[in-house]
Amino acid sequence: MPIAAFITSLIANRNLIVRINKSAKNIHRFCKKINPIYYIIFISLFFFIVWTASFFHSYSTFSLPTWDAGIYGNIVFNSSIGKFFYSSVLEKNHLGEHFSPIMIIFIPFYWIKSDLRWILLVQALTYCSLPILLYRLTKIYTADINIRFFVSILLGISWFLYLPMRSATDFTFHPSSLAAPFILMAFIFLEEGKYIKMLIILGGLILFKENTMFVSIGFGLYLIFKHKKIKLGLALVFMGSITMLFLIKLVIPLFSINGYSKLERFGIFQDSGLKLKYIIHLLLPLFFLPILFWRYGVIFLPALFQNIIVSFQPMYSSQYHYDDLTSPLLFACMPGIIILELLPFLRKLNFTYFKFTLVPIFALILCFSKPSPLMSLALNPITNLHIELDKELRILTSKFKNEKIYLQSPLFTHINHSPSQDFKFCNERIKFKKGTLIAIAPNASLSHFNIKNLDQCFYSLKSDNNLLEVKGFKNLSVFQLKKDY
Incomplete structure (x- = not known):
């Protein structure tokens, strides 16, 4: 038998x-x-390699979105040649759209080589460094190395599976997505009582984006309700609110003709069902612990509030970059909840097998997570077409150094050319001036943001008597205006 x-x-x-x-x-x-920190570092390093490979692959296959990767790459390039913060896409100083002077740190890299991948590399680094900081945070709550290791591994892996932050990382690039490790460092200093260092980091967050002041307001509420530091907490809430109002009412309008356009999105009572669903999806993978232990979770409420007081659906969809502040704030409060509240509670119930709950915890998180970023490497491999397209774009920009070039959205992220623009609509060419160029890749199977039918647009361009087709390109179709329309 x-x-x-x-x-x-x-x-x-x-x-x-x-x-x-x-x-x-x-x-x-x-x-x-072996010191447990080395395991945490290994996990962070592994995911850093994965995300770097994924980002670089997306760049090489023209899969990155012009909004926002191309916009910020263009801003850094323009700044590197002396046109500080000028956006060719928006055709104005970008500080009039978002207050993100942090982008200036990439200028020296662009002096070495003008390449969007510098920005993608730093984004991967900041995203993947969080588990190391979570391990550092657990030291404040317990000296038990086994508990520290358990909580750090649990939250570290959950961080990479957590859908809202994963979506923010997928939707490259936005400066506030770089803020996560700095938010964690500020929170560590808060918990250690090193308030001067905390204030320095919170003050530095203003360089990332105007809405990072919601982080300072959240820190203030945490100090009030968790640590009973009412004066310091109120001061943070006040300073964060005043600074944000100063930026959106005075500083940003100084660089913009139309003022701060995002204020037009207000609509707190609209889409209440979608907003409730968004909040559930935000908290369900964390088992609603930041709500059950609200004195900890109060820290993320201002960042959440900014996403639900508007009528702009992408902000409460967890599919874009709008959770890049709520996510690190939620994970910042989780170690304290687990170590100081949840584990002691389970001990009182004589529940000694908490580690066995890892399986259902990760199963639940996986239900809300996305496929591995490495999937795209197998499904969309780099081909000779992609390589040749990149070469032809370099030839195009070197041949037409001073002419304005409008490009199909995925091509724009590869262009380092000051007078360049995203080709949004096929009919917008009637506003173009003599000598302006239009470049598309109709046979490359690339996305085409806003252009619903690229083939139809291509034939429209080809049959336009005011457009001269520029020869010498195999994969690009390049047209130049003979005269103003």
Whole structure:
């Protein structure tokens, strides 16, 4: 019988089983000697490699969105040649759209080589550094290294599976997405009582985007309700609110003709069903712990509030970059909730098998997570067409250094050319001036933001008597205006 044969084989290979068991014990003994931080670093490094590969692959296959990767890459390029913060896409100083002077840190990299991948590399680094800071945070709450390791691994892996932040990382690029590790560092200093260092970091967050002041307001509420530091908390709430109003009412309008356009999105009572669904999806993977232990969770409420007081659906969809502040704030409060509240509560119930709940926890998070970013490497491989397109774009910009070039959205992220623009609508060419160029890749199977039918647009351009087709390109179709329309 098969069972008898199996038992006989086990007995016959008893020595092998003994050796395997002995080896397993030796490995376990060796692993216990290693500082747990190295495991956390390994996880962060692994995901950093994965995301760097994913970002670079998206760049090489022209899969990055012009909004916002192309916009910020264009801003850094223009700044590197002396046109500080000028956006060719928006045709104005970008500080009049968002207050993000942090982008200036990329200028030296663009002096070495003008390449959007510098920005993508830094985004991958900041995103993947959070588990290390979570491990540092757990040290404040407990000296038990096993608990620290358990909580750090649990939250560290959950961070990479958490849909809202994953969406913010997928939708590259936005400066506020770089703020996560700095938010964690500020929170660590808050919990350690090092308020001067905390204030320095919170003050620095203003360089990322005007709405980062919601973080300062959240910190203020946390100080009031969790630490009973009412004066300091109120001061933070007041300063955060005043600074944000100063930026959106005075500073940003100084660089913009139309003022701060985002104020037009207000609509707190609209889409209440969608907003409730958004809040549930935000908190369900965390088992609603920031709400159950609200004195901790109060820190994320202002950042959440900014997303639900508007009628702009992308902000409460968890599909774009709008949760890049709520996500790190939620994960900042989780170690304290688990170590100081949840584990002691479970001990009172004599529930000693909490580690076995890892399986259902990760199962629930996986239900709300996205496929691995490495999937795109297999589904959309880099081809000779992509390589040739990149070469032709470099030839195009070197041949027409001073002419304005309008490009199909995915092509724009590869262009480092000051007078360049995203080609949004096929009929917008009637506003173009003599000598302006239009470049598309109709046979490359690329996306085409706003242009609903690229083939139809291509034939429209080709049949336009006012457009001269520029020869010498195999994969690009380039047209130049003979005269003003």
